[in-house]
Amino acid sequence: YFKPHAIDDVATILFSSGSEGKPKGVVLTHKNIMANVRQISELINATEHDAILASLPIFHCFGLTVTTLFPLNDGILSIHVPDPTDAFSVGKMSAKYGATIMFGTSTFFRLYTKNKRLNPLMLASIRLAIAGAEKLNENVRKEFKIKFGIEIYEGYGTTETAPVVSVNTPNVLEPDFFKELHFNREKSVGLPLAGTVIKITDPASLQPLPNGQEGLILIGGHQVMKEYYDEPAKTTEAIAQMDGVRYYKSGDIGYIDDDGFLFITDRLSRFAKIGGEMISLGAVESAVGEILGESAIYSCVNLKDEKKGEKIALLYVGEASEDEISRRLKDSALAPIMQPSVVKKVEQIPVLGSGKVNLKAVKDLAIELGL
Structure with missing residues (x-):
């Protein structure tokens, strides 16, 4: 006897990346996933001539929903590459097969810009490249554009939202009056998908904040997960009911501008408290990236400090010496309180299979090194 599935039945349990701690089992229903598939479909507006480069792992929600189930549902040709780090095979x-649409992480796109065997002509057919899962490095965006002539558009999502929440896309010329319609904004993660509601609230009270003011990002919509597997307390902590809508408390800090574009400024957990001041590690990393450019791969962590409560440690991979990196940081315009107290050269920055920096492993490495 075959029992048909209902739309609210569990479709899959995906474990979050665990980049900041123990992974959680995210329970997604058929409704969650199919709602996001339809939202993506409206956004991409694919034609019979499109082909999606499907290289993202399906154990990650980005790969499962966006590059596997979406093309299957919409009947779009998908070109599968088992290892997204194998740049030559991707090319x-x-x-x-003439790929026209590609998705990836900042880490993967960086590999493609650096790989000398990947000829720029191999990606000549790509009309749309979208980055997600981690913050798009500005240097990666520029280098990819220089090498391949392709603009990377950044999006935002979480496993708990099946995963896509917002995305930048190319501007469109309105045909009747020849007016340019804007669908991307520099340094933003784009506009919310159709049917997605985003609220910016005070992290403690969850009171809504006005446009332009930073706060906790709440996400509402049919793509919001059912629960965390076998963890009712964490589910209650993560879900907020407001005006009849279930919102996922993302743990990300950001703001919305007057045109509706979403900007991410940091993770709620990624702040260092130095001398009573809350310092965003993401802001420090952005500043470090502008100073060091392509000379290093890096990550910042907050560590205990007897004098100031916490300190910032910068771990990096690169040719330059620790003294050289320290000197360049001190000579920069980076505010003294945001300057890393420790600069340490390491063999590699730990990353997850999804391509995201493994923040927990980076912090463990810093502690293991006695920083």
Whole structure:
């Protein structure tokens, strides 16, 4: 006897990346996933001539929903590459089958810009490249544009939202009056998908904040998860009911501008408290990136400090010496309180299979090194 599935039945349990701690089992229903598939479909507006480069792992929600279930549901040709870090294979498959749409992480896009075997012509057919899962590095965006002539558009999502929440896309010329319609904004993660409601609230009281003011990002919509697997307390902590809508408390800090574009400024957990001041590690990393450019791969962590409560440690991979990096930071315009107290050269920055920096492993490495 076959029992048909209901739309609110569990479709899959995906474990969050665990980049900041123990992974949680995210329970997603058929409704969660199919709602996001339809939202993505409206956004991409694919034609019969499109082909999606499907190289993201399906154990990650980005790969499962966006590059696997979405093309299957919409009948779009998908070109599968088992290892997204194999840049040459990604290029060969793209050229062989004429990929027009590609998704990736900042880490993966960086690999493609650096790989000398990946000829720029291999990606000549790509009309749309979208980055997600982690913050898009500005240097990666620029280098990718220089090498391939392709603009990377940044999006935002979480496993708990199946995963896509917002995305930048190319501007469109309105045909009747020849007016340019704007669908992307520099340094933003784009506009919310159709049917998605985003609220910016005070982290403690959850009171809504006005446009332009930073606060906790709450996400409402049919793509919001059912629960965390076997963790009712964490589910209650993560879900807020407001005006009849279930919102996921993302743990991300950001703001919305007057045109509706969403900007992410940091994770709620990624702040260092130095001498009573809350310092965003994401802001420090952005400043470090502008100073160091492509000379290093890096990550910042907050560590205990006897004098100031906490301190910032910068771990990096690169040719430059620790003294050289320290000197360049001190000579920069970076505010003294945001300057890393410790600069340490390491063999590699730990990353997850999804391509995201493993923040917990980076912090563990810093502690292991006695920083």
